[in-house]
Amino acid sequence: MLSARTYGHSKMRIEDVFLSVQRLAELYTKAVVMNKRHLLMFQSSGAREQTALFSIREWDEYWKKKSSATGSLYDAFSAFYRKVIIRRQLNYFIKKHFTLGGSLLHAGCGSGQVDTDINRKYSITALDVSPHALELYRKFNRDNPRVVRGDIFCLSFKDDTFDGAYNLGVLEHFTEEDIMRILAELRRVIKPGGKILVFWPPEFGLSVRVLKMIRVVSRAILRREIKLHPDEVTLAKSRAHIETIGVKANLKVVDYYFGLRDCFTQIAVVFSKSIDTHSGQEHRQ
Numbered sequence: 001m002l003s004a005r006t007y008g009h010s011k012m013r014i015e016d017v018f019l020s021v022q023r024l025a026e027l028y029t030k031a032v033v034m035n036k037r038h039l040l041m042f043q044s045s046g047a048r049e050q051t052a053l054f055s056i057r058e059w060d061e062y063w064k065k066k067s068s069a070t071g072s073l074y075d076a077f078s079a080f081y082r083k084v085i086i087r088r089q090l091n092y093f094i095k096k097h098f099t100l101g102g103s104l105l106h107a108g109c110g111s112g113q114v115d116t117d118i119n120r121k122y123s124i125t126a127l128d129v130s131p132h133a134l135e136l137y138r139k140f141n142r143d144n145p146r147v148v149r150g151d152i153f154c155l156s157f158k159d160d161t162f163d164g165a166y167n168l169g170v171l172e173h174f175t176e177e178d179i180m181r182i183l184a185e186l187r188r189v190i191k192p193g194g195k196i197l198v199f200w201p202p203e204f205g206l207s208v209r210v211l212k213m214i215r216v217v218s219r220a221i222l223r224r225e226i227k228l229h230p231d232e233v234t235l236a237k238s239r240a241h242i243e244t245i246g247v248k249a250n251l252k253v254v255d256y257y258f259g260l261r262d263c264f265t266q267i268a269v270v271f272s273k274s275i276d277t278h279s280g281q282e283h284r285q
Helices: 014-042 056-066 073-097 131-140 176-189 206-222 239-248
Strands: 103-107 123-128 147-149 162-168 190-200 252-257 267-272
Touching: 073 162, 073 190, 073 252, 073 267, 103 176, 123 131, 131 147, 162 176, 176 190, 176 239, 239 252, 239 267
Parallel strands: 103 123, 103 162, 123 147, 162 190
Antiparallel strands: 190 267, 252 267
């Protein structure tokens, strides 16, 4: 063990002392101030590294590939599908179920290519766990400043904040238990009488069948597995299946559609946060 200096002077110059103090101040700023800024941006006090079967890091990597200059034929087709078919379907149901100018939460907004029309008519708050997804959202929706990073399992918004919420092509990537948690959290942040619009691909949907066929062909011809998107672990089975999950999240199905409007690819379902008409208070089932 070295003994303490008892005589002489330190070899450290005075400018080195000031530089060290400056560096410590910088480190403190990054560790404390920047961390608070990050938490505010994330909009979730309970952010988790793992969201069901797909980690936050993997979701960000998925959207990072989408934000690159080059893309696959599948990506090009998906973009066309979102902008031409899903956007039209979304516009129809948003207009049908939500009052013009209402405040809506797009939970799991992704690239936001479907929001370009309704952003002009509604107050949309776009939320996603992936920074790269939010970059794409800002690119396609330059007039909407309400873009936040957050976790759909643990929203930091206060109860009864929004007139409604919507979630497109996200639930199928989670387990039924997680889906009930997501719906319950969305229910919490919408006002009594508010609605939640969900697009949920079913087992019998056209896109599900086509993608299964592509995987079969790739295994047979290319001898390898092609993964075009995160695993779809919970496809909708029927209206009864969706209603059962809704009841567990204390939500009621008020609209259900599967048909030609979106080429039989996704079920459009609208849940309602019901109100007791006698007391005016939220009905607790």
